[in-house]
Amino acid sequence: MASLLKNILNFAERFSPAEIAYAHCDIPCGIYDPHEAQMSAHTVIRMDELISQLKEKESTMSKEEYVIMLSRYASVKEEHAENCKHQARILWGDYFKPEHAQKYPQLQQLVWDIMKQGSECKQKVDVKAAESLLESVNKLAEIFWDSKGIKTQRVKVTYWPTNREIALPKF
Amino acid sequence: MKFPIAKFRVSGPSMSPTINSGDFVVVNRWAYLFSKPKIGDIVVIRHPTKRITMVKRIKKIKLGAVFVVGDDKQLSTDSRNFGYVPTSKIIGKVIFRT
Numbered sequence: 001m002a003s004l005l006k007n008i009l010n011f012a013e014r015f016s017p018a019e020i021a022y023a024h025c026d027i028p029c030g031i032y033d034p035h036e037a038q039m040s041a042h043t044v045i046r047m048d049e050l051i052s053q054l055k056e057k058e059s060t061m062s063k064e065e066y067v068i069m070l071s072r073y074a075s076v077k078e079e080h081a082e083n084c085k086h087q088a089r090i091l092w093g094d095y096f097k098p099e100h101a102q103k104y105p106q107l108q109q110l111v112w113d114i115m116k117q118g119s120e121c122k123q124k125v126d127v128k129a130a131e132s133l134l135e136s137v138n139k140l141a142e143i144f145w146d147s148k149g150i151k152t153q154r155v156k157v158t159y160w161p162t163n164r165e166i167a168l169p170k171f
Numbered sequence: 172m173k174f175p176i177a178k179f180r181v182s183g184p185s186m187s188p189t190i191n192s193g194d195f196v197v198v199n200r201w202a203y204l205f206s207k208p209k210i211g212d213i214v215v216i217r218h219p220t221k222r223i224t225m226v227k228r229i230k231k232i233k234l235g236a237v238f239v240v241g242d243d244k245q246l247s248t249d250s251r252n253f254g255y256v257p258t259s260k261i262i263g264k265v266i267f268r269t
Contacts, residue, residue: 005269009178010195018179019224020182021215022223023185023226023241094248094252098251
């Protein structure tokens with residue numbers, strides 16, 4: 001009976017196409033991952049370190065060379081601090097649902113912290129501020145993976161020059 | 172008054188496993204003329220702000236509005252994001268799916 005009706009509906013489709021009823025209202029890709037935010041937080045730390053090292057080399061460089069390198073580091077730092085905020089907004093607004101906010105009451109404060117720490121990292125050259133941003137982003141990643149029932153572990157990323165921790169899923 | 176029966180083709184996975192992308196749903200447009208929406212009903216509704224039509228399940232009801240969610244909560248964007256939807260936005264109740 002069901003297949004007969006389906007055949008009738010398919011046949012009718014030739015003459016009068018059915019309106020689409022979406023079972024989503026955005027692209028339902030379901031692809032969310034905090035890793036991009038974590039990479040960006042590490043990048044901010046690295047840019048702070050490179051800017052500090054550049055100050056020591058200033059006397060050995062031409063003024064133009066110094067300005068260009070400083071501008072490049074500052075630009076990348078700005079971009080990646082903003083990306084941390086952007087990724088946290090996506091997770092908060094698109095992925096996390098009210099039931100997550102109930103289960104993880106610290107979530108809202110954590111997202112606010114990332115917003116403020118991201119802005120602070122743009123304003124300053126301060127490794128400590130960047131480390132605070134990374135810590136918050138790692139905590140957000142731990143909540144994200146826990147919401148999917150996946151355990152995490154903190155790993156020191158020795159293959160990145162920042163040589164600091166990242167919260168990774170244990171598959 | 173519109174014809175009581177309408178057909179829709181479903182696009183997207185948020186109602187799976189109940190309704191899969193590509194399925195047809197047949198809707199009774201007159202279902203709520205003489206009775207009220209019930210929790211658990213699958214309905215075709217108009218999005219509260221966008222010009223699109225969606226298929227969702229009623230989870231909660233309050234005066235004049237329904238809270239709708241997808242059966243696959245991980246993939247669904249629904250009232251958890253856009254809030255209660257006025258009952259005037261309900262096109263009809265799904266009476267058959269195939």
